[in-house]
Amino acid sequence: xxxxxxxxxxxxxxYDFAKKMMPWVEETGIDWKIFVxxxxxxxxxxxxxxxxxxxxxxxEMKLGYCCNYYSKYAMDNGYGLLxxxxxDTNQFTSKWVGNGKGGHTKQVIEYMLKEVLPDFExxxxxxAVRFLHARYSIYExxxxxxxxxxxxxxxxxxxxxxxxxxxxxxxxxxxxxxACLSVLLKDAGYYILTYGRVGINSAVNKNxxxxxxxxxxxxxxxxHKYITERFPKIELRKNNTxxxxxxxxxxxxxxxxxxxxxxxxDYLL
Numbered sequence: 001x002x003x004x005x006x007x008x009x010x011x012x013x014x015y016d017f018a019k020k021m022m023p024w025v026e027e028t029g030i031d032w033k034i035f036v037x038x039x040x041x042x043x044x045x046x047x048x049x050x051x052x053x054x055x056x057x058x059x060e061m062k063l064g065y066c067c068n069y070y071s072k073y074a075m076d077n078g079y080g081l082l083x084x085x086x087x088d089t090n091q092f093t094s095k096w097v098g099n100g101k102g103g104h105t106k107q108v109i110e111y112m113l114k115e116v117l118p119d120f121e122x123x124x125x126x127x128a129v130r131f132l133h134a135r136y137s138i139y140e141x142x143x144x145x146x147x148x149x150x151x152x153x154x155x156x157x158x159x160x161x162x163x164x165x166x167x168x169x170x171x172x173x174x175x176x177x178x179a180c181l182s183v184l185l186k187d188a189g190y191y192i193l194t195y196g197r198v199g200i201n202s203a204v205n206k207n208x209x210x211x212x213x214x215x216x217x218x219x220x221x222x223x224h225k226y227i228t229e230r231f232p233k234i235e236l237r238k239n240n241t242x243x244x245x246x247x248x249x250x251x252x253x254x255x256x257x258x259x260x261x262x263x264x265x266d267y268l269l
Contacts, residue, residue, distance in 0.1 A: 001117060002080035006032035007070040009063060010087035011040065017087050018047035024091060024105040035070045064173030071166035081120060083160045089202045093134050095141030096197050112198045115147060116160060123268045127190025128161040137199030144260055149196040151267045152253045155182045158200055165190060172226045175219040179247040180227050186252055191268050216243035
């Protein structure tokens with residue numbers, strides 16, 4: 001089975017991470033690293049231990065730089081896949097494991113990986129798998145009960161991805177890296193699948209620290225200016241996040257809802 005590394009970019013949350021997230025990450029038994037800026041390294045090392053804390057070479061380089069760095073780290077250390085997880089992810093839940101209730105993250109992840117990892121080995125053009133938020137995973141379980149719900153939906157939040165694809169991100173993509181990666185991935189000839197049997201439980205836009213400390217709206221405008229040099233149809237759009245702005249990349253995606261019992265070879269080859 002292909003080697004998997006959990007990669008967690010983090011800033012301003014050493015104590016929250018150590019308290020709320022690190023316990024379940026360690027419980028999974030999967031190799032993991034948290035990537036932090038030099039000026040915060042001492043704080044993360046104190047609460048997380050030195051083994052799993054990776055100090056980035058430079059401060060204040062923002063998200064694309066970190067993604068590029070940890071993807072290269074994964075490739076250099078022999079990992080065929082990386083699992084990017086946000087540093088405010090509380091747990092994963094599933095209607096199939098634990099009946100949608102919390103406290104079963106290890107079992108939920110084991111179930112998911114048994115279903116997902118073989119598909120990366122079977123389908124060379126599968127570039128990334130993304131996940132639903134918890135409530136939508138429950139809706140899917142009650143409704144169509146699909147393993148994968150969509151092909152080529154925009155990446156968002158947590159994703160399992162081939163490191164060479166994540167490495168397409170660079171330091172000029174300061175935020176909105178999931179939207180940008182969706183387009184870069186497609187441009188490279190790969191596909192995105194949305195896994196329907198696991199839900200992410202995180203405190204999106206509700207907690208302090210992290211990239212919430214930065215000028216996200218300004219960074220989105222900077223990223224838009226940069227990425228549209230190559231993909232001019234990407235638009236700025238207003239949203240209901242606290243910073244009110246993100247990137248609309250759907251001009252470059254061909255999102256499709258998958259039927260029940262879809263044959264992936266009909267969509268990925």
